[in-house]
Amino acid sequence: MACFLATTVAAVAVGAVKSAQRPSADAAQAPGTTPAPATSRHKVPWRRRLTWLFNLFAGGSVLLALEHIWHGEVIFAPPFLTAMSSAEETAAMWREIGTVGVGMVLIILAAWGLMVFLAERVEVFQRLALRTK
Amino acid sequence: MTLIVTAAAGLAAGAIRLAKPAVGIAWRVGALALMYLGAALMWCVDGIAGLVQGEGFIELHDGAAMRDDALLGLVVVGLGLAIWAILVVSRRHPGRSR
Numbered sequence: 001m002a003c004f005l006a007t008t009v010a011a012v013a014v015g016a017v018k019s020a021q022r023p024s025a026d027a028a029q030a031p032g033t034t035p036a037p038a039t040s041r042h043k044v045p046w047r048r049r050l051t052w053l054f055n056l057f058a059g060g061s062v063l064l065a066l067e068h069i070w071h072g073e074v075i076f077a078p079p080f081l082t083a084m085s086s087a088e089e090t091a092a093m094w095r096e097i098g099t100v101g102v103g104m105v106l107i108i109l110a111a112w113g114l115m116v117f118l119a120e121r122v123e124v125f126q127r128l129a130l131r132t133k
Numbered sequence: 134m135t136l137i138v139t140a141a142a143g144l145a146a147g148a149i150r151l152a153k154p155a156v157g158i159a160w161r162v163g164a165l166a167l168m169y170l171g172a173a174l175m176w177c178v179d180g181i182a183g184l185v186q187g188e189g190f191i192e193l194h195d196g197a198a199m200r201d202d203a204l205l206g207l208v209v210v211g212l213g214l215a216i217w218a219i220l221v222v223s224r225r226h227p228g229r230s231r
Binding site (some may be wrong): 003004007051052055056057058059060061062063064066067070096099100103104107108111 | 135139163164167169170171172174175176177181182205208209212213216
């Protein structure tokens with residue numbers, strides 16, 4: 001019905017947090033100059049990790065919205081969602097957003113958490129390999 | 134079928150990103166992979182919700198519905214590629230709109 005709205009809201013929230021983050025020294029570096037030494041202990045900065053989350057949420061929401069347009073659940077005239085044509089269907093839509101939509105947000109967060117965990121493990125192994133050389 | 138087509142596209146893009154890191158970073162293949170995998174995960178939740186309601190995880194009995202879903206999957210992959218192309222072009226020509 002409109003489960004993609006929950007992930008769209010999450011994408012907007014992550015986008016706002018990402019924009020508030022200061023770009024790293026490497027990203028702000030002028031072209032042709034040597035990069036400044038990394039100040040963070042992480043090889044993959046948090047801004048990039050948030051970009052992964054943003055891509056998961058925003059990309060998934062856009063593709064899911066296309067599916068809803070394909071199935072005629074989203075229309076290009078008010079009220080834009082066919083589920084908002086009656087009070088009963090609107091209530092069912094909110095229920096779906098609260099269950100399926102929130103479930104989607106949680107599974108994306110879990111997948112992202114796994115990605116961050118694996119990226120940190122790879123960093124630790126690389127650091128250990130450098131130390132033992 | 135939409136889930137299968139999108140997940141396959143996401144895994145292919147992810148494999149390219151991991152197998153050829155230089156190409157993957159230069160062409161932002163990781164963003165494409167995350168876009169497809171994000172949608173595939175969301176459809177997984179949708180499929181689980183269908184199972185809970187007594188429907189199938191994936192439509193396998195109705196041939197016409199399967200064909201429609203497969204076509205939707207291809208359209209979804211096409212839209213993902215279009216978004217990715219815009220992303221690549223905008224990153225290679227920054228500040229053009231200013």
